[in-house]
Amino acid sequence: MAKKKLHNDPTEYVSEMLEGFAAANPSHVRRVDETDIVVRADAPVKGKVGVVTGGGSGHEPMHAGYVGKGMLDGAAAGAVFTSPSATDMQELIEVCDGGAGVLAVVKNYEGDIMNFQTASDLAADTEYEQVIVDDDISVSEAEDRTGRRGVAGTVFVHKIAGAKAAQGASLSEVAATAEKAIDNIASMGVALSSCITPEKGEPTVDLSADEIELGIGIHGEPGVERTEHQSADDITERITTDVVKDLDLAMGDEVVAMVNGLGATTQSELYIVARELNRILDGKSIAVHDIWVGEYCTSLDMAGCSISLLRLDDELRELLNYPVETPAVTIAEP
Amino acid sequence: MAKKKLHNDPTEYVSEMLEGFAAANPSHVRRVDETDIVVRADAPVKGKVGVVTGGGSGHEPMHAGYVGKGMLDGAAAGAVFTSPSATDMQELIEVCDGGAGVLAVVKNYEGDIMNFQTASDLAADTEYEQVIVDDDISVSEAEDRTGRRGVAGTVFVHKIAGAKAAQGASLSEVAATAEKAIDNIASMGVALSSCITPEKGEPTVDLSADEIELGIGIHGEPGVERTEHQSADDITERITTDVVKDLDLAMGDEVVAMVNGLGATTQSELYIVARELNRILDGKSIAVHDIWVGEYCTSLDMAGCSISLLRLDDELRELLNYPVETPAVTIAEP
Amino acid sequence: MTDDTTLVVEAVERVADRLVAAEPTLTELDSQIGDADFGVNLRRGLTAVTETVKTDEFNGPDDVLDTVGRTLISEMAGSSGILFGKSLMEASDTVTDGIDYEAIVAFAVAYSDNVATQGDVTLGSKTMFDAIRPAVYALKRGQELDDVTPTQASAHAVKACEYGVGFTIPLRAKKGRASYTEWRSVGYPDPGAVAVLLILREIHDLVEQEHDETVEPSLPGDLDDVL
Amino acid sequence: MTDDTTLVVEAVERVADRLVAAEPTLTELDSQIGDADFGVNLRRGLTAVTETVKTDEFNGPDDVLDTVGRTLISEMAGSSGILFGKSLMEASDTVTDGIDYEAIVAFAVAYSDNVATQGDVTLGSKTMFDAIRPAVYALKRGQELDDVTPTQASAHAVKACEYGVGFTIPLRAKKGRASYTEWRSVGYPDPGAVAVLLILREIHDLVEQEHDETVEPSLPGDLDDVL
Ligand SMILES: Nc1ncnc2c1ncn2[C@@H]1O[C@H](COP(=O)(O)OP(=O)(O)O)[C@@H](O)[C@H]1O
Ligand SMILES: Nc1ncnc2c1ncn2[C@@H]1O[C@H](COP(=O)(O)OP(=O)(O)O)[C@@H](O)[C@H]1O
Ligand SMILES: [Mg+2]
């Protein structure tokens, strides 16, 4: 049975969404005419490194939700689960170039990488660097695949790189700090139900009533393990243990955590997960600087969540707390 | 088939959620020991009117999400869809009394009203006033029922009353301004699917695959009409027309709008609705000061949305824009 | 504890067990015409009550009922928690001097009156009140006519309550969440009313046991053969 | 427009129609082992292509293919859009002087090479490349041996492509979203490969029509009887 959605012609899904998004957030963003690009209302910011990103739609508020003061200068939106076009990315790079060059935060996926690569070739006049985020630990490092995916932890990279650029750092400095953040982020998710794409209208993944899938990707790509449904505490413990291990976190380390809803999971459930996460980290004497709880990187209407941890040092902590004003995240001046 | 949720013992749902919520937001809030009350970290604020609310859980981020500087001083959380106890409400009132009295923002529902009434009797030492929010226009004013419900428009009342109190107004002034806001708010929702309570685990409402329900309540109470599923534009037009009519909005009026997700609807869909809402108001020459798009008052995991409009005057506009720092809404100092 | 105190504690425990066992049914009823939380609320409230009466010491039946009421207000909450709880507290004074027929009638009247005031409810609103008030009438009738045994009076109350519950079925709800179901509430019984019936049935079983007498729920003017 | 230009436009239109008609199948395949967007991406991209070739004026077949490629890059996007689109653009030079067997082979080689570089892909990765490269081999073989008619060469390419698609079925995906399905990708064909087969079948139909000759997909060393 096809699932009911609030939409019109599904092929207009992304452009209508962006129109609504721009109408709702005129003080933060504007849409570049005849593209699916959203940029800061005041882009380009003269003399500041532009920080941009792009990717398929269906992960809202990622990507356009993070465009604004202190975070992204712009984002290109592709069709649902589809990399944006190289031509949109080219325009994005050019529009966000305030003279100090542009850093692209790219999630580790061939489609995004191929299109950004072509785009940066086309935008030959802009000094360009890119960083590749690959925080999803549920993809093992076997040879047989495309490598770790970029998932919700990417939002921390947007935050860190955006703050660094706002402080006036150079392109290579912003890139280096973003790389440092990437090296210290790990994420893992769990799906309780499949996402349903607007055009297909049917579940992408066939999860039975009592199954869950650990390590699922944000497009419904399979994860590491299907198991019987478990309690929130058990799920949280399993994911947290793996993420902590991947980052080699030890007593005395400090982290910022994210409990990210995949789309159809209520905020109350996310807080139940946050509670157990906090207890586990506490039990390991890992300091929790903050927990971001909410929908940051969704998979359409998938039920489930992901947990991301970013290990902090003094620089990253300061950049994380740096004021920001975007549709999805606002941190006021202290 | 029971729906999978991220929870442990369902009877601990609310208290575990609140524990996670408090752990994630220590700078904004604290939980009052042995209660399901969340208050500002620095409550009571001396000399300021305390603004409080309470209601059943299942509407996250309502209610605790709005506790913080510039909005609510505290909120009492009941079990899912169940009014909080009079004893919790009593403690809430007492803890949030900074000497200038306490205003309770109560959604028009007997359970909440009966419990708040008993609570204010018990908290005899606190100067107490309450306002009743009844923004849901889908309940007609027939004699045969309990009257209009308080739904997502309540968030605007929290914002307005919170800002007024933050500016140092007296208890009766805060109450009067809240009343003015209430008189100028109207809301209406649509459900695409039923909510599922954590303990029951089955849909409350029996909506078939191609049916939607207009005017549904945030606990799954029936709405005004079941129809075939329609396009987002048609649904938006129907709701907007009714809301505009209820408020008697005319050319030249100015509003703030809210497109509120009921829990399982993606942000992209909400933006598609926001787009059409903006077009319709534009077509009627009604000025749109701002559109709040997101989950503000959910119904667990119900799919669908509601639209609320608040007619602005100079005072309400200023209060709406007043800086606020809560887990769910942040507006930075200009 | 006095005999009366022990008796009331036993009644409370038995009633609690019966309602908790009925939780799925009550939740189901509340999801047909309400918001699916009633059974759950009852279970949460009554689990706390059972805990309390097991551990606390009481001086008198009024103390038991007052404590149970307080526990329901703070633990059950919701519409039904404040209604059940506050009504128990308000009515508990009537049994200060012990439990007899007189006291029970006084209790029932006080309880019923409080539900009406607190809930701002009248008969025919399709609420628990529709199940309570007829039972109170039946008890009152026994007292006034003075021609019934306690077990018979109790049997009358149960039967009256059954009629009350039956009456809620065709009604259109005017109170609580169910009121929003409008015409769709017609055809379903009110869950609060059903809960009241279960309470009275359990108390009747206890009364039968205490008085070693069995009386089927009935009323003098029963219409069982006609209906 | 020259005859060759008109022919390429017709080929593009026919291929577009065929793939658009197959959208549900392709989406279904991509949801078995990918993320369910492939057919949708194709339809969006090809609808734009159809529009463009209807309205634009072209000077030469290379111009047609270059334009189609550009359109796919900007309108289809995704992994497959940049692969199909950029490969068309890169290969379009090969047909500047017109469409003949020679040119077609050169085109196929350039196209195939670009997919390999761009996608960083080798055979056996369970991608469209597995369907493309065998067809290129078949064409190349005809050219090298010089013993086939164009229609026969085309029939060989289709058959080769069928084998390529068949080959993707037992493979474990190493590229694209499908790679995350790991062992679960085994047993399902790659949607990109299936799309390539549909393209070649449509072109074969056109070739048969142009040359007024019917040749079933086949290869000299066919194993149809053994398999
Ligand atoms: N105003 C009222 N007066 C009397 N009884 C009421 C009232 N409101 C609700 N009830 C009773 O409470 C029951 C529902 O309780 P519950 O589900 O806990 O509350 P809610 O309706 O707030 O979800 C109803 O079946 C009805 O019998
Ligand atoms: N790196 C690659 N090299 C070659 N072909 C690829 C590559 N990645 C994907 N493909 C092809 O693209 C097809 C999927 O396209 P599409 O669904 O649009 O992209 P995505 O996998 O990003 O969702 C696959 O079936 C495969 O044939
Ligand atoms: Mg894709």
Ligand SMILES: [Mg+2]
């Ligand atoms: Mg309720």
Ligand SMILES: [Mg+2]
């Ligand atoms: Mg209820």
Ligand SMILES: [Mg+2]
């Ligand atoms: Mg795909």
